[in-house]
Structures are given as C-alpha cells and as structure tokens.
Amino acid sequence: MIDKRPDGRKFEEMRKIEGKVGIVKRADGSAMFKIGDTVAIAAVHGPRVLHPRFLQDPQKGVLRCNYDMATFSVSDRKKPGPSRRSTEISLVTEKSLLPVLDLSMYPSSVIDVFIEITQANAGTRCAGIVAASMALAHAGIPMKDLVSAISVGKVGGRVVVDLDKEEEDLESFGGPTDIPIAYTPKNGEFTLLQLDGNITKEEFIEALKLGRESCKQIQKEQERALKEVYKEKGK
Amino acid sequence: MNKDYIMSLAEKDVRIDGRKFDEYREVSIETGVSMNAEGSARCKIGDTEVIVGIKMAIGTPYPDAADEGSIVVGAELLPMSNPDFESGPPGKQAIELARIIDRGVRESKAIDFKKLCIKEGEKCWMVFIDIYSINDDGNLIDAAGLATLTALNGAKFHKLDKDDNINYKEYGDKKVELELMPITCTFGKVNGKIIIDPNNDEESALDARLSIATFNGKVYAMQKGLDRGFTLEEIEYMIDVAIAKEKELKTLIKEQK
Amino acid sequence: MNEETNLLIKPREVVVPGQVLAKGMDNLPSDGTYREGEEIISNKLGLVNVDGRVIKVISLTGAYVPKEDDIVIGKVVEIGFSGWFVDVGSANDANLSLRDVEDYVERGADLTKYFDFDEILIAKVVKVTRFKSIDITMKAQGLRKIKGGKIIEITPSKVPRVIGKQGSMISMIKEHTNCEITVGQNGRVWIQGSNVEDEILATKAIMKIESSSHVNGLTEIIETLLKEGTKK
Numbered sequence: 001m002i003d004k005r006p007d008g009r010k011f012e013e014m015r016k017i018e019g020k021v022g023i024v025k026r027a028d029g030s031a032m033f034k035i036g037d038t039v040a041i042a043a044v045h046g047p048r049v050l051h052p053r054f055l056q057d058p059q060k061g062v063l064r065c066n067y068d069m070a071t072f073s074v075s076d077r078k079k080p081g082p083s084r085r086s087t088e089i090s091l092v093t094e095k096s097l098l099p100v101l102d103l104s105m106y107p108s109s110v111i112d113v114f115i116e117i118t119q120a121n122a123g124t125r126c127a128g129i130v131a132a133s134m135a136l137a138h139a140g141i142p143m144k145d146l147v148s149a150i151s152v153g154k155v156g157g158r159v160v161v162d163l164d165k166e167e168e169d170l171e172s173f174g175g176p177t178d179i180p181i182a183y184t185p186k187n188g189e190f191t192l193l194q195l196d197g198n199i200t201k202e203e204f205i206e207a208l209k210l211g212r213e214s215c216k217q218i219q220k221e222q223e224r225a226l227k228e229v230y231k232e233k234g235k
Numbered sequence: 236m237n238k239d240y241i242m243s244l245a246e247k248d249v250r251i252d253g254r255k256f257d258e259y260r261e262v263s264i265e266t267g268v269s270m271n272a273e274g275s276a277r278c279k280i281g282d283t284e285v286i287v288g289i290k291m292a293i294g295t296p297y298p299d300a301a302d303e304g305s306i307v308v309g310a311e312l313l314p315m316s317n318p319d320f321e322s323g324p325p326g327k328q329a330i331e332l333a334r335i336i337d338r339g340v341r342e343s344k345a346i347d348f349k350k351l352c353i354k355e356g357e358k359c360w361m362v363f364i365d366i367y368s369i370n371d372d373g374n375l376i377d378a379a380g381l382a383t384l385t386a387l388n389g390a391k392f393h394k395l396d397k398d399d400n401i402n403y404k405e406y407g408d409k410k411v412e413l414e415l416m417p418i419t420c421t422f423g424k425v426n427g428k429i430i431i432d433p434n435n436d437e438e439s440a441l442d443a444r445l446s447i448a449t450f451n452g453k454v455y456a457m458q459k460g461l462d463r464g465f466t467l468e469e470i471e472y473m474i475d476v477a478i479a480k481e482k483e484l485k486t487l488i489k490e491q492k
Numbered sequence: 493m494n495e496e497t498n499l500l501i502k503p504r505e506v507v508v509p510g511q512v513l514a515k516g517m518d519n520l521p522s523d524g525t526y527r528e529g530e531e532i533i534s535n536k537l538g539l540v541n542v543d544g545r546v547i548k549v550i551s552l553t554g555a556y557v558p559k560e561d562d563i564v565i566g567k568v569v570e571i572g573f574s575g576w577f578v579d580v581g582s583a584n585d586a587n588l589s590l591r592d593v594e595d596y597v598e599r600g601a602d603l604t605k606y607f608d609f610d611e612i613l614i615a616k617v618v619k620v621t622r623f624k625s626i627d628i629t630m631k632a633q634g635l636r637k638i639k640g641g642k643i644i645e646i647t648p649s650k651v652p653r654v655i656g657k658q659g660s661m662i663s664m665i666k667e668h669t670n671c672e673i674t675v676g677q678n679g680r681v682w683i684q685g686s687n688v689e690d691e692i693l694a695t696k697a698i699m700k701i702e703s704s705s706h707v708n709g710l711t712e713i714i715e716t717l718l719k720e721g722t723k724k
Contacts, residue, residue, distance in 0.1 A: 023369075024284075024315055024316065024369060024370050025282045025370050025372065026282075026316060026317055026318065026370050026371060026372065026435075027315055027318075027370075030315070037270055039269075041315075041369070042315075043315035043316075045314070045315070045318050048318070066314070066322055070269065070286075070288060070365065070367055071288065071290060071309065071363065071365040072269055072271065072272035072273075072275065072288025072289065072290045072363075072365055073269055073271060073272075073288075074271055075271050075403040076403065077290035077292060077363055080309050080311060080325075080365065081324060112314070114313065114314050114315035114322075116313060116315065116367070118268065118269055118286065118367075119268075119269045119270055119271065120271065121270075121271075
C-alpha cells in the first residue's frame with residue numbers, strides 16, 4: 001500500500017474547491033466549479049419551448065443535459081464534438097440532477113443544461129454536476145436540494161477521495177478504482193454511482209462515507225457561491 | 236427586438252448603447268486559461284467572451300509543401316453562449332468564423348510554416364487552434380481573432396522523444412513566434428451607416444458586415460458577410476479605421492507565460 | 493416554543509435550495525418552499541419572506557412564469573388560422589385569438605395586416621391553464637402594438653422593484669428622463685424618449701435597479717444617478 005498520495009494530500013482530503021455563479025450573461029443561470037485543476041462551466045437556458053413537438057411532455061418539463069470537453073482541456077487533444085463517452089456522461093448527469101428537480105411547473109417545455117470542461121485533471125463529470133446544480137438554482141428552477149458530486153475510489157491500495165489524473169493512472173497495488181458519486185445531502189441519497197476497477201464491499205462503503213463528507217463541504221461552497229450573487233455589487 | 240430602433244438611431248448618427256460609430260466596447264485579454272493547452276487566452280469585448288486553446292500534434296507534411304507544418308482551426312459556437320445557437324456539428328456560422336481566423340493566420344503568414352517542420356517530407360507540427368464562444372453579445376470574430384493571436388504568441392512546443400513522439404510531460408525551448416500580428420476589426424452597415432464592433436442587438440439590424448485584418452498599416456485578410464454590399468468609399472473608410480484601431484488593439488496582445 | 497424561535501432564518505435573508513427555514517408545525521409553507529416532516533425547506537434560490545405564519549421564498553432570478561392579469565410585452569412569432577402565437581419570454585408561446593383583438597377580423601382575412609411577424613405587442617394575460625397554455629388579449633386600455641422605441645430585458649422577478657411602491661420608482665425615472673416607459677411583468681421594458689441620451693439614461697437607471705434590487709436606499713441611489721445623468 002502507498003503511504004502517501006502523489007500530491008501529498010491526506011487520503012480523505014479533496015483538492016481545493018471554488019464556485020462562482022453568474023458567469024454567462026446570456027444564459028438564464030450559470031456557474032463555474034473548480035476542483036484542483038479541473039474546471040467546469042455550466043449554463044442553463046430555459047424553461048423554453050421544446051421543438052420538435054413530439055419530444056414534449058404535457059405533464060412536466062424535460063431536462064436535457066449536454067456535457068462536453070474543450071479540445072484543449074486535456075494533454076492529448078480531444079476530437080471536437082460529442083463522443084459515446086460524452087453522451088453517456090450527459091445521460092448520467094441528467095439522472096443525477098432529476099431527483100431534486102420539480103419540473104411540474106413547466107409542461108411541454110425544456111430546460112437545457114450545457115456543461116463545458118475547459119480544463120481537465122480528472123473528476124470532470126462530478127465537477128460538471130456541481131456546476132450544473134448551481135446553474136439550475138441560479139436559473140430559479142425549483143429544486144428540493146443542491147446536488148454535489150465527487151469521485152472517490154482506491155489508489156495504491158488505499159481508499160481515497162477525489163482522484164487526480166496522476167492517481168487515475170497509477171497502476172500499482174491492483175490499479176486504481178474510480179467511483180464518481182453525486183449526493184443530495186437533504187435526504188441522504190446517492191444519485192450518481194459508477195464504478196471502474198475492483199474494490200471490496202467494506203472499502204466501497206468506506207469510500208462512499210468519505211465521499212459523503214466531501215459532498216457536504218462542496219455543498220457549503222455551492223451555498224456560498226449562490227449567496228454571493230446577491231451581495232452588494234458595484235457600490 | 237430592437238432592429239427598427241437601431242435603424243432609426245443610425246439615421247440620427249447614434250448607437251443603441253451611446254457609443255461612437257468607430258468606438259469599441261472595452262476589450263480585455265487574459266492568458267493561461269487552460270493549463271493543458273500549449274497556449275490559451277480569453278478575450279472579452281464588452282459582454283462577449285471567447286476562449287481559445289492551442290494544441291500541437293505530429294503530422295505529415297503535404298506533398299506540395301514538404302518542408303512545412305500547418306494549422307487547423309476549429310470554432311464551436313457553444314449553445315450556452317447564445318440561446319439561438321443549437322447543439323450539434325458546427326453550422327455555417329461556426330465554419331465561417333473558423334475560416335476567417337484560419338486565413339488571418341495562414342494567408343497573412345503570421346506563422347512561418349517552415350518553422351513547424353520537424354523532418355522534411357516526413358514529420359511536421361500541426362497546430363490546432365480551437366475557438367469556443369462562452370457568451371455571445373456580438374462580434375465574436377474580433378474576440379476570436381484577438382484570443383487566437385494571444386494564445387499563439389509564445390505557445391510552447393512539447394519535447395519529442397527519440398522516435399519523435401510527443402512527450403506531454405515536458406515542454407522544450409521551442410515556442411511559436413508570430414512573424415506579424417494581423418488584428419481583425421469587424422464593421423457593420425446599419426441603414427447606410429458604418430459601425431465598428433457591433434453588439435448582439437446591432438447584429439440583428441446589420442445589412443452587411445466586413446472584417447478586415449491589418450498589420451502595420453497593411454491589409455492581410457478580409458471577409459464580407461451578410462446579404463448586402465459596400466461601396467468603394469465605405470470600404471476605404473473602413474480600412475482607414477481598421478488601421479487606426481490596429482495600433483490600439485495590438486498593445487493588448489500578451490505573450491504566453 | 494413560540495413562532496419566533498422556530499424560524500431558522502431572518503426575514504429577507506438569501507436562502508438556497510435545500511436550506512431548512514423553520515422547524516415545527518407552527519409555520520405554513522408557501523411558494524418556493526416545501527414541508528418535509530417537521531421542517532419547512534426552501535426549494536429556490538431567493539429571499540425569504542415571513543408573513544405571519546406563512547413562509548415563502550421569492551426567487552430573484554429565472555425565466556418568466558405567467559399569471560393572469562399580467563401586462564406583458566411580446567413578439568409575434570407565428571401566425572395560424574385562428575390567431576397569433578406570441579413569444580412572451582416564458583416556457584411556452586402565448587396564444588392571441590381573433591376574438592381577443594380590438595378590430596373585428598373577418599374569416600379568412602390576412603392576419604399579418606393586423607399583427608405581422610416580429611411585431612411587438614403590449615398585451616394582457618387572460619388565462620393560464622394547468623398545462624401552461626397561455627391566452628393573451630389586446631382588448632383593454634393601454635394594450636397596443638408598439639411602434640418605435642427600444643426594448644430592454646431584465647429578470648422578471650425584479651419587475652416590482654423597477655416599478656416601486658405605487659409606481660414611485662418608475663414615475664421618478666419617467667420624470668427625469670421624459671421617456672415613455674412600459675414595464676411588462678415578463679421583464680421586458682419598452683422605452684421611448686425624444687432623444688437617445690434620455691433613453692440611455694432610463695436604460696442605465698433600470699439596469700442599476702436590476703443589479704442592486706436588494707440594496708437598501710435604492711431610491712436615493714437611482715435619484716442620484718438620474719440627476720447626474722440629466723446634468724450633462
């Protein structure tokens with residue numbers, strides 16, 4: 001087992017986080033979330049008219065998430081445009097946010113959430129969800145709770161929180177295990193759960209518990225960033 | 236929604252936000268906006284915001300230019316940046332933007348493609364310039380142009396290993412040197428009047444558009460857009476203004492750290 | 493415990509979704525909140541309002557949600573057989589039917605002669621169904637097609653601040669700028685003055701209200717802005 005993480009963090013310690021709300025003027029809601037060197041921006045357009053009509057739900061609004069990475073956000077240039085990976089992440093992002101949203105007020109409409117990763121160092125889908133959750137709140141969409149997200153897992157035989165790129169690539173001690181999670185603190189539910197690697201049940205539960213604590217801290221930062229929008233400006 | 240209003244104002248020689256006809260909004264440029272890019276920049280013109288990142292890859296030179304590398308320019312008009320932009324592959328507007336920026340760098344010879352050659356006829360650097368609109372309040376072209384020049388200016392090349400593969404962990408001493416910096420200025424014609432740096436409201440009222448890239452008083456690239464045309468006098472006037480603005484805007488271009 | 497001590501927030505505090513506002517059964521949840529067991533929780537980003545036992549959260553951002561009797565400013569986006577579809581900035585386009593216009597419209601008439609594509613209307617919301625279908629009318633005083641002037645957009649939730657108590661804020665802006673101004677509940681504001689400087693000053697004042705709507709002494713701030721603006 002490793003006795004130290006590559007960047008010197010404690011095993012249960014996440015990287016430095018920062019949130020900012022209201023970064024895209026032309027959107028109805030927007031936010032940026034930074035965790036370590038990973039930067040996600042999210043913007044919400046809507047509720048707005050959904051075309052074509054057959055996609056509409058007369059009972060409630062439709063949430064549509066769109067996750068993508070800038071070509072230059074990673075070392076080896078990413079091909080522009082959607083991929084199978086980004087399509088899947090868009091889907092799990094939708095599913096992680098939907099449980100808190102109340103879209104009954106918006107029949108036949110759509111709420112579009114666009115997520116762009118401008119700088120990547122692992123944990124991009126989680127950073128995207130954190131930013132999207134703030135952007136939705138900023139857009140005034142009713143939601144029971146904020147959704148926070150982080151990746152947990154196993155690196156060098158240790159259960160850790162918030163794997164960075166170097167750790168994701170660490171092949172020693174059985175290779176890395178990556179578990180991105182999203183968590184809604186109010187009702188204590190995990191709304192995103194994926195796992196790549198191998199881990200015992202006990203370690204997995206430990207990882208979730210640690211992730212839950214980090215998510216609570218992330219939610220505090222979301223709260224701070226959202227309230228910041230209403231602090232006095234330009235006076 | 237303000238199309239008619241903007242047209243009637245033009246008659247009275249005023250603009251919707253009170254600017255002079257040849258006045259830019261506040262322009263600011265920032266470098267180092269994405270750490271995995273070999274060069275990157277953010278340019279804001281008023282509320283318009285564009286980011287540009289540079290990535291390099293190893294390619295094969297074209298047979299007719301065996302001792303040269305090349306550039307590839309892409310533009311994504313992100314749907315987040317404007318409610319009217321749609322998801323999906325780049326449309327005509329995005330492709331036009333990418334082509335204007337491409338020509339501004341390529342045809343003006345802002346980069347000496349010979350300096351991108353690694354092994355004649357075999358290996359060369361391909362410089363990828365990718366443009367993303369973050370917020371569109373009009374004149375994405377000029378914002379993209381300024382961000383591109385800044386992202387390129389001093390962009391670093393990674394080291395190559397023995398087999399000429401890129402070592403993404405380390406940069407070498409080689410940097411992109413701009414031979415010249417053609418600055419793009421975009422004009423619009425509203426109701427017979429010429430305005431510079433149209434904002435989003437004004438763009439809805441434009442009959443014609445002209446982008447001119449100049450450097451040290453010379454013209455290096457041009458693109459006429461939209462449905463109508465310009466007279467010779469109008470074109471001459473715009474070149475004069477573009478040359479004057481080039482001097483101011485050039486001072487904002489920074490070098491990559 | 494009495495009502496006071498059950499409250500976990502101060503009135504007019506900014507709260508976020510998921511934040512617990514009150515404990516116990518003494519308070520009643522209203523707009524922007526929900527009850528879960530003993531707790532009243534916010535489901536919006538906004539300002540808390542406590543009125544007696546009733547707690548609500550007034551959101552300060554977000555798209556327009558239409559209500560009956562709202563005066564709105566909309567743009568004709570589609571024309572059908574039985575009327576017009578008007579974009580009022582909400583999640584669905586509003587319907588303006590033939591019988592809701594002042595003139596008698598004959599069957600089969602060219603509807604563009606009355607309201608053409610892209611024309612801007614000041615209209616009133618008459619009905620919002622459960623499925624959010626919106627009906628608007630042009631039959632009431634002050635409702636009309638707009639000619640000239642400009643339109644600016646603000647966050648719909650800031651409209652009450654722009655109007656002010658008994659219209660005091662908007663009256664002050666009109667007085668100082670000599671502009672005609674109509675504030676739609678959907679956040680679109682129509683401004684027409686005799687010159688562009690006046691229109692820009694009115695725009696500045698309204699934008700300032702939007703960005704500082706929660707600041708104390710806003711009236712004074714706006715008055716100063718207007719006075720300084722008219723001096724020049």
